Amino acid sequence: MPPLPVYLDNHSTTKPDPRVVAAMWPYFTEIYGNAASISHTFGWDAGEAVDRGREQVATLIGADPKEIVFTSGATEANNLAMKGPLDALKKRGNHLVSAVSEHKAVIDPLKRLAREGWDVTFVPCDATGMVTARAIEAALTDRTVLVSVMAANNEVGTINPITAIGRLCHDRGIVFHTDATQAVGKIPIDVRADGIDLLSLSAHKMYGPKGIGALYVRRRDPQVRLQPLFDGGGQERGFRSGTLPVPLIVGLGEACRLASEERETDHSRIFDLRERLHRGLLEVLPMIRLNGHPSDRLAGNLNLTFEGVDGEALMMAMRDVAVSSGSACSSSNPEPSHVLRAMGLDDDLARASLRFGLGRFTTAEEIDFAIEAVSAAVKRLRGLTAIAR
Ligand SMILES: *Cc1c(COP(=O)(O)O)cnc(C)c1O
Numbered sequence: 488m489p490p491l492p493v494y495l496d497n498h499s500t501t502k503p504d505p506r507v508v509a510a511m512w513p514y515f516t517e518i519y520g521n522a523a524s525i526s527h528t529f530g531w532d533a534g535e536a537v538d539r540g541r542e543q544v545a546t547l548i549g550a551d552p553k554e555i556v557f558t559s560g561a562t563e564a565n566n567l568a569m570k571g572p573l574d575a576l577k578k579r580g581n582h583l584v585s586a587v588s589e590h591k592a593v594i595d596p597l598k599r600l601a602r603e604g605w606d607v608t609f610v611p612c613d614a615t616g617m618v619t620a621r622a623i624e625a626a627l628t629d630r631t632v633l634v635s636v637m638a639a640n641n642e643v644g645t646i647n648p649i650t651a652i653g654r655l656c657h658d659r660g661i662v663f664h665t666d667a668t669q670a671v672g673k674i675p676i677d678v679r680a681d682g683i684d685l686l687s688l689s690a691h692k693m694y695g696p697k698g699i700g701a702l703y704v705r706r707r708d709p710q711v712r713l714q715p716l717f718d719g720g721g722q723e724r725g726f727r728s729g730t731l732p733v734p735l736i737v738g739l740g741e742a743c744r745l746a747s748e749e750r751e752t753d754h755s756r757i758f759d760l761r762e763r764l765h766r767g768l769l770e771v772l773p774m775i776r777l778n779g780h781p782s783d784r785l786a787g788n789l790n791l792t793f794e795g796v797d798g799e800a801l802m803m804a805m806r807d808v809a810v811s812s813g814s815a816c817s818s819s820n821p822e823p824s825h826v827l828r829a830m831g832l833d834d835d836l837a838r839a840s841l842r843f844g845l846g847r848f849t850t851a852e853e854i855d856f857a858i859e860a861v862s863a864a865v866k867r868l869r870g871l872t873a874i875a876r
Contacts, residue, residue, distance in 0.1 A: 489852040491807045493860075497787055497846035498641050498669060499811060503738070504694040504847065510741040511696065514734035522731045523722060533733045540740030544701050547743040548667075548686060549677035556702045556726045557736055561668040562592040563716070564687035564702040567727070568664040569596050569635055571713035572685075573605070576662065580630030581606050584623060587829040588612040588645075589637055593666050597635070606630070614831050615780040616645035620652050627655070633662045638670035638686075642826040642842055643779030644788025646674060653682025662711060668692050668700075672746030673754070673785055678703055684711050690735070694847055695742030699735035702726075749847075757845050758786035760854050764843060765789055767858035772865055778827060778840060787845040792832065796839050796868045804864035808857050811842045 494502065514536060522537045524530025538552070545552040558564045569583070585597055587609045594609070601607040610622045618636050627634075634656050639646045649665050656663035664685035667676055671686075672693040678686055689700040704726070705711050719728030768775060774794040793801065798812035799821070823837035832840070843857070 489850060489856050491856075493808050493853040493856055495843045495845060495849065495853070495857060496809045496811055497844035497849075498644075498692070498842060499844065500691045500697065501694045501846050502848055503691075503696055504742065504745060506745060507695055507738045507741045511734045511738040514737050518733070520733075522733055523720070533731075536733055536737050536740075537731055540736040543740035543743040543747075544688075545703075547676075547747050548671060548688070548703060549679050550703050551706065554678075554703050554706050556704055556723045557731060557739075558700045558702055558727055559698055560691070560700040561590075561666060561687045561689035562700075564689070564700050565590075565592045565635075565664075565666055566596050567702050567713065567716055568685040568687055569593070569633065570600070570716060571726070572633060572662055572711055573600070574714045575712040576632035579660075580628075580632045582628055582630040583607045583633050583635070584610065584626045584631055585635040586610050586612055586618040586622075586637075588616055588618060588640055588642075588826045589635070590641055590666060590668070593635055593637065612645075612826075612829050615783075616640050616643040616778070616826060616830050617780055617783065618647045618652075620648050620655055623652050624655055627659065627661070631659070631661050633664065635664040635666065638665045638667035638676065639674065639785050640779070640826060641669045642824055643790045643830070644669075644785035645780040646670070646783045646785065649683065650681045653684075656684075657682050660709075669785060672743070672750055673787070675750075678705070684709075690739040690742050693742050693746055696735050696738040699732060699739045701739065753847050754786050757847070757849065760849055760851060761786055761789050761843075761845050763851065764845070764854045764857060765791075767854070768861060771858070771862045776836075778830065778832070787849075789843040789845070790827075790840060791843070792836050792840045793865050794836070794839055796865055798838050798841055800868055801839075801841060801861075801864055804868060805860040808860050810844070812838075812840065 518532045520529025520533040522533040541552040541555045597607050608626045610626045653663045662684045666687045668689045671688040684705045686703040691697040776792045778790040823834050827837040
């Protein structure tokens with residue numbers, strides 16, 4: 488028996504790697520200077536740590552350190568990415584393109600921009616949750632100035648063809664942003680090769696601390712011009728004022744360094760465990776469907792519909808396994824997932840879905856426990872439904 492409860496919700500957040508926590512510790516205790524203080528060693532030491540963190544983030548995504556702006560997370564990075572360039576772009580057009588399957592942290596800023604007069608198109612995803620280059624191309628007009636498409640979906644794990652979409656945008660001089668929060672550290676990302684102008688990432692989705700993320704901002708071919716969201720001390724070259732959270736930056740940097748070194752071995756181990764979970768459930772339970780793309784998906788993601796079962800009831804019935812249901816993310820509202828709905832699932836099927844998110848610390852023992860717990864709960868709930876009929 489593994490230690491309980493078993494954590495299989497790694498798309499919501501990940502456990503900080505103990506090596507990340509160890510790297511951060513001295514910056515909470517001894518090296519507490521302000522990275523902007525240039526007149527003493529407290530400041531210099533903090534500044535050096537920030538430089539190192541910036542370099543580690545840049546290395547992971549193929550960027551230049553000068554192209555990294557630290558933010559409080561991916562939500563802020565997305566807001567800065569989509570609102571920041573508009574002042575410079577508005578003379579060229581007023582049309583923005585994104586997709587229905589995006590995270591709320593992309594959809595809601597765009598909805599606000601739509602209320603403020605911008606023309607926003609959300610293209611549909613296909614039945615696998617993928618946003619195709621063809622769907623994006625069909626939405627582009629000569630007034631389109633910015634496209635935002637996520638690299639990998641946080642609910643169904645589908646990986647989008649961002650290189651093809653980036654190329655489409657570059658050919659037309661359109662700024663391309665990708666919310667790569669679920670992708671960075673999990674699949675190879677190279678901002679140059681992939682034609683990305685703006686990229687959002689978050690430390691807590693890659694075994695780093697909560698409260699820190701970054702926006703990559705392309706500096707040449709072409710340079711993206713940004714306005715800050717708010718003003719103050721002028722840190723981060725004026726793009727993001729506020730005293731830098733040095734311990735968090737050290738944590739993000741270490742998380743990126745570990746991802747650079749361990750991404751491939753993590754990937755193959757997590758992929759094998761994901762397959763073990765999927766096969767194990769298919770062997771004992773009928774009427775399960777896989778949501779998302781069968782092969783172009785994150786190794787750690789398994790999103791399944793258990794026909795005839797309510798996902799919320801299922802989660803309650805297996806309290807020792809932490810997962811998310813098909814009405815996840817904004818768990819205060821019980822609406823079925825907008826992503827599953829956009830993929831064509833009706834409300835009942837969306838509600839009968841669970842998202843399993845495996846990660847660096849998931850063990851085979853935990854997977855075997857989860858197979859037992861899920862199948863027992865599904866059988867019991869299906870039995871109850873049959874009796875009620
Ligand atoms: C978690 C997540 C976010 C929000 O990130 P925060 O750092 O918590 O603000 C945005 N986009 C995607 C795809 C996510 O998975």
